[in-house]
Ligand code: SF4
């Protein structure tokens with residue numbers, strides 16, 4: 215389903231077909247796979263998708279977990295998360311989960 | 313935040329991309345086939361167990377994209393079992409097929425094996441020309457295959473090899489891709505190697521055709537606004553720089569042939585390197601890291617001038633090794649497509665050689681023809 219950014223706090227997202235998100239030990243990072251290609255994610259981007267898509271957390275929960283892990287203010291994390299989700303959305307990697 | 317993975321060379325190199333040529337059997341006879349001319353001499357296909365073991369080894373090395381091709385991979389008995397194993401290992405799998413022989417039953421099996429996407433080849437936008445190029449009736453089967461692929465929710469890449477006989481129909485080809493609901497359209501100008509090299513005089517498009525094709529592609533890309541992604545693979549002959557050799561020889565990809573030969577690229581069969589590593593004799597890791605074949609053109613030390621001191625060598629790696637060998641007889645020379653190569657005239661001569669040969673006068677890829685070619 216189409217989504218508008220910024221997303222509401224209680225939103226849940228998932229990977230959209232044909233994109234697949236997974237951890238690659240050989241490259242020591244999370245990646246997104248799609249036909250004929252792969253995108254390597256940096257640590258922050260990988261953690262966001264990991265929490266949202268693998269651990270089924272809402273955006274609010276994701277922001278909270280990251281704020282705790284990195285000892286930062288939720289507000290600054292919140293902006294980073296929305297910024298990444300905008301990129302992910304523009305690339306059609308993600309969609310809303312109902 | 314994001315780097316485009318397949319362009320970022322890692323050190324030591326990881327074979328991120330693996331192509332498994334499951335069999336040379338094929339119902340079609342395309343005169344530009346990328347298989348070696350010597351398909352008739354290929355003996356002893358790897359068994360399903362051997363493929364599974366090879367995939368496990370590749371995955372352990374870090375391979376993640378898996379293309380399953382052939383020939384026609386659907387003709388490999390146990391293809392779904394191989395895909396299931398690949399899925400369990402975490403590969404992202406792509407079946408590269410002519411669509412011939414795809415049935416409701418087989419596609420259900422592929423789906424439950426975890427296959428991610430399907431690349432369907434189409435030769436032309438209508439039946440007569442399509443079937444002429446393919447060397448047999450198959451257009452309708454392809455349309456049915458496309459419908460099955462979409463019905464079962466696969467991402468679909470429609471792939472067309474472009475050459476003189478179909479490049480003028482590009483607009484119709486794009487319309488067909490839209491009609492079939494392809495997610496991606498790959499337009500690959502024919503690469504003159506193997507069978508295509510035999511037929512080069514007939515396959516070579518004219519410069520006008522190339523210019524027109526590029527303009528048509530751009531126009532449609534604008535009109536589609538991202539609904540259909542088009543990859544247009546430029547023909548290198550009409551360019552003044554070569555194509556980058558698969559992101560650097562032995563740096564990103566490997567190919568395994570039906571009988572287990574492991575190569576850095578599809579064309580490596582005929583290079584005069586006295587090393588033909590086979591997965592039946594050595595581990596994949598040993599072949600990838602230590603074999604003479606994989607180390608022959610790794611890095612930059614093997615280069616001759618003008619590549620050796622050229623600032624562009626990190627971009628194109630001196631071009632295609634197979635093409636350098638095919639045209640100059642020396643695989644470590646500058647790819648003669650490059651305008652800086654002292655041998656560029658070889659390519660220019662070839663561009664002037666094209667002839668108006670009818671489609672059905674080309675040499676078709678078949679076992680019988682392979683035997684004839686090998687006897688020469
Ligand atoms: S040597 Fe040529 S055919 Fe082989 S991978 Fe490089 S560019 Fe492709």
Ligand code: SF4
Nearest residue numbers: 619622624625630650
């Ligand atoms: S001289 Fe060699 S490295 Fe330089 S552009 Fe030509 S092929 Fe590439």
